Amino acid sequence: MSVYRHPYKEADFVIRHLLAFDDFCRDNALDELNSDFFQVVLTEAEKFAAKYLVEQNRQGDLQPARLIAGKVVETPGFASSYRAFVEQGWSSLSASEQYGGQGLPNILSVACNEIWQSANLAFSLCPLLGQGAITAIERHGSRELKQQYLKKLISGEWTGTMNLTEAGAGSDLAAIKTRAVPEDDHYKIYGQKIFITWGDHQMSDNIIHLVLARLPDAPAGVKGLSLFVVPKYLLDEQGQPGIENDLRCISLEHKLGIHASPTCVMSYGDENGAIGYVIGENNYGLHYMFSMMNHARQGVGVQGLGVSERAYQVALEYAGNRVQGTDKAGNSIRIIEFGDVRRMLMLLKSATEAMRALCYYAGFETDKKNAAADNSELARQSAARIDFLTPIVKGWCTELTQELVSLAMQIHGGAGYIEEAGVAQLVRDARILTIYEGTTGIQALDLVKRKTLLDDGAQAGLLFAEIEQTLTQLEKSPGCEAMYHSLNTALADGRAALNWLQVNPTQSSCVAAYYLQLWGYLTGGWLMAKSQLIASTLLDNESSDSDYLQAKLVTAKFYAEHFLVRTNTCLASIEAGGDTMMSLSEQQFFSHVN
């Protein structure tokens, strides 16, 4: 598989121009920060990825993590890459300075995450999960827990995991059975967790498990869950990893993809009980989990972006080299010259750019929220925007990724079906993205119920109004006619969908998936429209990078013609409602075979 290159012009365009990051820095007196500095950091990140991660991606696929004598042994080479990752400070970019982090904006982490995930999805899951543990402890942990764990987690010397799922409790966490029994200053944890990503490995000195469990007197359901810190090695008096805790990985899953990322069945307390420390208050575990959900879910959306960019690059390289046929003059034709291959490449390119715009835009809202005064109106607005966009970033980007990696394979023809070409691994790896951190169905329900109907469509309305403003600009801009037309229609579709849902709220769960897709195409289109306007203006003012900017105009137009138009079908399926889909009896589903 080809060498991966960071799409640095894209990252720069989005951060510098679409997000107007330098204005943000100036307004918030972040004098040492600007887009130029970001470019320097991202260039270093690309170098790191090229040196440590890109090649190991395939190796991880061929030599998955293995469980040997009770210990998970990761893919050869991963440990030294991880060490370098930590030493170069990549794990602490936007972490709190108070605990040794670098305090840089979230948007820089997002842009770096895209690079890690393009380079090596299985590897990058390890630091991504650690981020969740850091956030939980930092926001909700006691001072003691923070002092004991944060610095090492932030530096990356220790890694972190999230333990939610059990065999009988997947999307429904109310069914969690893992128990926590109070004892002295700690708890004893007993139970089994499944699907624990990077639940064990030998790359770090300690692994800090965050575990959802139930206290003896806890209420039933999700309001009876507490969150515990359960370290692999208990800390000694000096705060160093000491004796082993009573927990272990008892098996690894054989998965379709991300082979190098060990997916563990973790058993806690088989002997005397695993020692754990409660985070925050008893029975607030799910609440704490949700407080980091936005971050993790947006992170998965960015994984979709990263894999899609890689798929685009792999397909582009193949299409530019693969000769097939000759023209009338007898010259060889490369398949990039064929209309249908162009179509697939443009689908890859334009969708990936729309995803990047959306992922970065959503990620930047966190910086806006952090920069605003606590409890201010600005902070509230950003929080509401983040809440609304998160299921879209997660659900829409990762679903679209499935289509894109499949197109990348299709461009390869038969060669793509052979594992050595590398694109098959992208297809396999990407398939987890619509499932973990909440399936697309869960994202869709979140968007339609909590984020739309619960606030009477207020946040949706605010976005509609902003899209309307962009339309006003588009209308006056030559060359933007196709985008104006498509965005205008898509906006009308969005409004009609919202109206329909407000009239038919009881059918929302049946049509939620289409509503999510509609929002994805619409917000992606909105940001592509803004990009088109910006690129037009930049082209008028300067000619320094006209190749890139002209391409942006074309890509935005293509998005309008081929993706934005899909809102129509989403709306049609929404307006069909849930009656037909709910009207078969269970017996009737089997009636063709019985």
Next chain:
Amino acid sequence: MSVYRHPYKEADFVIRHLLAFDDFCRDNALDELNSDFFQVVLTEAEKFAAKYLVEQNRQGDLQPARLIAGKVVETPGFASSYRAFVEQGWSSLSASEQYGGQGLPNILSVACNEIWQSANLAFSLCPLLGQGAITAIERHGSRELKQQYLKKLISGEWTGTMNLTEAGAGSDLAAIKTRAVPEDDHYKIYGQKIFITWGDHQMSDNIIHLVLARLPDAPAGVKGLSLFVVPKYLLDEQGQPGIENDLRCISLEHKLGIHASPTCVMSYGDENGAIGYVIGENNYGLHYMFSMMNHARQGVGVQGLGVSERAYQVALEYAGNRVQGTDKAGNSIRIIEFGDVRRMLMLLKSATEAMRALCYYAGFETDKKNAAADNSELARQSAARIDFLTPIVKGWCTELTQELVSLAMQIHGGAGYIEEAGVAQLVRDARILTIYEGTTGIQALDLVKRKTLLDDGAQAGLLFAEIEQTLTQLEKSPGCEAMYHSLNTALADGRAALNWLQVNPTQSSCVAAYYLQLWGYLTGGWLMAKSQLIASTLLDNESSDSDYLQAKLVTAKFYAEHFLVRTNTCLASIEAGGDTMMSLSEQQFFSHVN
């Protein structure tokens, strides 16, 4: 993975009612044949699949064919299954009686193929490929070749392969370099072929390779290709397999799926030249290949159907058993009760039924053609219909299959990503279907250029007129309003697409993929509409199977609401034309990283 069950009511409904098979038998004096007889045969086919193929499907995935000391050794157990397949006569169903075949209609083979492919895609590829060799020799071979090879190929004692692709010649067969040098009564073949499905194995006494190669004096390009019979073992005086021919499998591909189907690199003539016998006339090889293309391509469409049906059954079983959450009364809820899971199951069910209707409909046209007098108007009409539908059956069904197997995995949540659940294998296996026997892009070009523009849209117009007739019936039928509305709109979209293409023929290759998709949704919808009308009538007349028939009404309506509406987006992308997608320079595709 669950046991597979044949959807016998579906097969019966389509054959007996939608295709009115019994009328066909009566009209053609096929007295011994009728739908009841078919049901008996299909029940036996299901028994065979259950006994020999279903379980071995997973085994084939885990224990792929291997190349050992120059010989391909197939998955353990496959050889005895293949022997039973041959002994029970499954390979000769619709083959010519003159050479020991059973002379049954093609539609019965299609229905049986669906069963084999639902049960075990990798296994069923072997007899499917043999079919191509039989057709080529029967239609174009000399009397001697027929006498030597047909009987054993038809009985299945010998298997057949198709050797087209070379490393530098995929979709572009003009680039084929394999040479054929005349010598005595035969030719010596020299060259290397790739992607040869079941190119070697130990399941049969001989393997008859059909090889495209170029004679020394042949014209350049596709008009210089001849087709040769190249047996693995040369026949002795008694017509029995004798000494080994100079050919071998030199390596096997590591593929994403269909692991049990050996994909061989075949080398011919490394020592003294492989002995081959020309089929028909010199330089007509591609022509002969194309004469069996419809059959093979429709066969791949049926593979999509088979895999989709299996995916539906697997997902349905999971959804009906998997408990997640409790209702307000504290009772467990199974995920089949959730709106979004229902949505996915209905997508699977309705799309699979539409695919089956289309595959069987297209397959039955072959029987109509065969029943008509040679060169009659009826035969010509059926041939034109087959030509038109073939790329739709192949391209649309197999693309839709990708969406459906992915939905089946999604219904499983995290469990689906684990290989043991079995649905991951369906995802991996299915991915080849849009690639082999001509990629979707090739199908789309065939449909738009050869099958539409070349006959000035005549065949398209005939189909439009038949759909119009169905609309007239729908309009008068209570309960068919949603279908009437969707089909009417889709028909208008189809007509608009045809108009656009006739005005803009030079852009056809850019929009061909959308045109193909549009036709797929439209013809699928048309046949679902006819099914809905039939089911309504049957429900009025009898009540014997109201559960199934009521389900058909619902499924047809759901198809109208969720699939037929997609023609709108296809049309929008067609009308956007090719200008945007062709306007980036090659350099600009890379402009974000350079």
